[in-house]
Each structure stands twice: as C-alpha cells, then as structure tokens.
Amino acid sequence: MAPPVWMVTGSTSGIGAALVNQIITRGDKVIASGRKTEERLGHLKSDNVALLDLDITAEWPEMKAKIEQAWETFGHIDVLVNNAGTSSLKSAEDADEAFVEQIFQVNVFGHMQVTRAILPFFRAQGHGRIGFISSASEWGPIPFMSHYAASKAALTTYVESLHKEASPLGISCVSFACGGFPTSLGQPRDSGTTGFGSEVGSIQAYQPLMTEIAGMMMEDPMAFMPGDLAKLSTVLVNILSNEGPEAKLPWSVNIALGSDAYFMGKKRIEEHLIQLDRWKDVSCSTDRNPGTYTIKERYSELISLPEE
Numbered sequence: 001m002a003p004p005v006w007m008v009t010g011s012t013s014g015i016g017a018a019l020v021n022q023i024i025t026r027g028d029k030v031i032a033s034g035r036k037t038e039e040r041l042g043h044l045k046s047d048n049v050a051l052l053d054l055d056i057t058a059e060w061p062e063m064k065a066k067i068e069q070a071w072e073t074f075g076h077i078d079v080l081v082n083n084a085g086t087s088s089l090k091s092a093e094d095a096d097e098a099f100v101e102q103i104f105q106v107n108v109f110g111h112m113q114v115t116r117a118i119l120p121f122f123r124a125q126g127h128g129r130i131g132f133i134s135s136a137s138e139w140g141p142i143p144f145m146s147h148y149a150a151s152k153a154a155l156t157t158y159v160e161s162l163h164k165e166a167s168p169l170g171i172s173c174v175s176f177a178c179g180g181f182p183t184s185l186g187q188p189r190d191s192g193t194t195g196f197g198s199e200v201g202s203i204q205a206y207q208p209l210m211t212e213i214a215g216m217m218m219e220d221p222m223a224f225m226p227g228d229l230a231k232l233s234t235v236l237v238n239i240l241s242n243e244g245p246e247a248k249l250p251w252s253v254n255i256a257l258g259s260d261a262y263f264m265g266k267k268r269i270e271e272h273l274i275q276l277d278r279w280k281d282v283s284c285s286t287d288r289n290p291g292t293y294t295i296k297e298r299y300s301e302l303i304s305l306p307e308e
Contacts, residue, residue, distance in 0.1 A: 179258025
C-alpha cells in the first residue's frame with residue numbers, strides 16, 4: 001500500500017518540525033510548508049519530502065495556487081496539519097490594530113484559508129483528515145495573552161463546526177488543545193508580534209503583573225512547558241493516521257494533549273457547570289414563556305460534540 005501523503009504548515013520549527021521528522025521516520029510522504037523552507041529545511045529534501053514556501057497570511061489567489069501546487073506534488077494529500085502559530089505577551093490596552101490583526105491572521109484566518117483551499121480536493125477524493133494545533137489556553141487564558149487565547153478559542157470553535165459539515169463527506173477534523181511544549185512560539189515573528197519577555201508594555205499600571213508573569217515563565221519553564229515534543233509528534237501522527245493505541249478511542253473534535261492541558265480543560269468545565277447552575281434561574285427568566293422551553297432532538301444533535 002502506498003504511504004500516505006501529509007502536508008504540514010509552520011514546519012520550520014517547534015511542533016511542525018517535530019511532526020515532519022516523525023512523518024519522515026515512518027516512511028510517509030510529506031509536504032513541509034512554511035516561510036523560508038529552502039533555507040531552513042533544504043537538508044530534508046528527498047523523494048518523500050517536498051518543500052513549499054507558504055505564508056498562511058497570503059491573499060486568497062496566492063493561497064489557492066499554493067494548495068494546488070502542493071496537491072500536484074505527490075498527486076494527492078491525505079492529511080493536512082494546520083500548525084503555524086504566533087503569540088506574545090501584551091496588555092489588551094497596549095495592543096494596536098496591527099498586533100491584533102497579526103495574531104488572528106496567523107492563528108485563525110490563515111488556517112481557514114488553507115482549509116478552504118484544500119476542501120474541494122478532499123471532497124473530490126472522498127476522504128481527508130485535517131488536524132489543527134490549538135492551545136489549552138482556550139480553557140485557561142492568563143493575563144496579557146488575551147488575543148492569543150481568543151484566537152485559539154475561535155479556532156477550536158471553527159473546527160468543531162467544520163467537522164460537522166465535512167464528516168458526512170469523509171473528511172474528519174480535530175483540534176488539539178496543546179499544553180506547554182518547548183517551542184519557539186513565544187519568539188518574535190518576522191513582523192507584527194514580540195516575544196515573551198521582550199517588552200513589558202508602555203502602560204506603567206500593568207507592568208507589575210506582566211513582569212511577574214514573564215518572570216514566572218522564564219524562572220520555571222517546566223511549570224509552563226512540561227510537554228515532550230517527540231512524544232507529542234508520535235501521538236499526533238497516531239491520531240491522524242488512526243494507528244497505535246489512540247486508534248482504539250473514538251474520534252473526537254477536541255483533544256487535550258499534555259497533563260497541564262487536561263488539568264485546564266477539566267477545571268474550566270467544572271467551573272462553567274457551577275456558574276451555569278448558579279445563574280440558571282436568571283438565564284431562563286429571559287424566555288418569552290419561562291418554563292416551557294424544550295430543545296428539539298435534532299437541534300440537540302447538531303450542537304453536541306460529535307463522536308464517532
């Protein structure tokens with residue numbers, strides 16, 4: 001049987017680079033995409049490894065052409081991993097339009113565009129899998145990472161709805177809520193964002209808390225990054241290829257990876273349930289006819305987390 005073909009965005013460092021190495025070790029084919037791929041990944045090129053210069057913030061015509069080029073490289077693609085991402089510490093008040101736009105372009109809109117471009121190909125071949133590298137910060141946002149956490153929460157919500165649309169066509173989608181892993185995520189991108197600890201902001205009132213948080217991250221990295229990249233890449237490949245012990249579990253659209261991610265997810269769900277119940281009477285009091293609402297079965301199915 002021919003080896004599957006993968007495409008990975010943001011493959012020049014961090015999770016993307018670890019994932020590409022894992023795919024190569026398996027003997028699968030991979031299109032490693034990102035910025036300056038020839039410069040950064042030229043040593044990996046082979047019959048099974050192709051490089052594609054791709055900035056996921058590119059305009060739609062360029063994005064569409066790039067995905068067509070990627071598809072033609074090996075004749076098809078089986079798995080797309082939307083991995084590229086960016087982050088920075090900054091107060092909401094200090095974040096200008098360019099900063100916010102960059103965060104959302106890279107973490108949300110770019111992935112939507114890549115996905116939009118590849119969906120017609122997956123739909124035509126009748127199968128495909130799309131993995132999105134998200135973050136457990138969707139459950140536990142910390143101060144001064146509001147834009148990053150908001151972008152990841154938006155991405156995860158998009159993935160759930162996308163899976164419901166595409167799964168009847170043979171296309172499965174999953175968002176990975178990753179905890180802390182030692183990557184270059186907090187390092188400066190070419191433009192638009194700054195790295196962790198590179199600045200404390202221009203507004204004095206926020207500086208004590210921001211300095212404390214940046215100091216905690218740098219003083220005890222293991223408290224914020226307990227994850228192992230090699231183990232993560234193995235699990236990601238197993239899930240997306242439906243192999244290994246992960247294949248025994250039903251498909252899920254949002255999977256926590258990392259003990260810290262599991263902790264944050266469980267904590268947030270428990271807290272939300274407490275708050276929902278506490279405000280139940282107030283919530284229901286705003287109905288036109290309080291006490292008469294019954295959810296329709298099909299609507300309940302559509303809003304539920306899908307599981308296969």
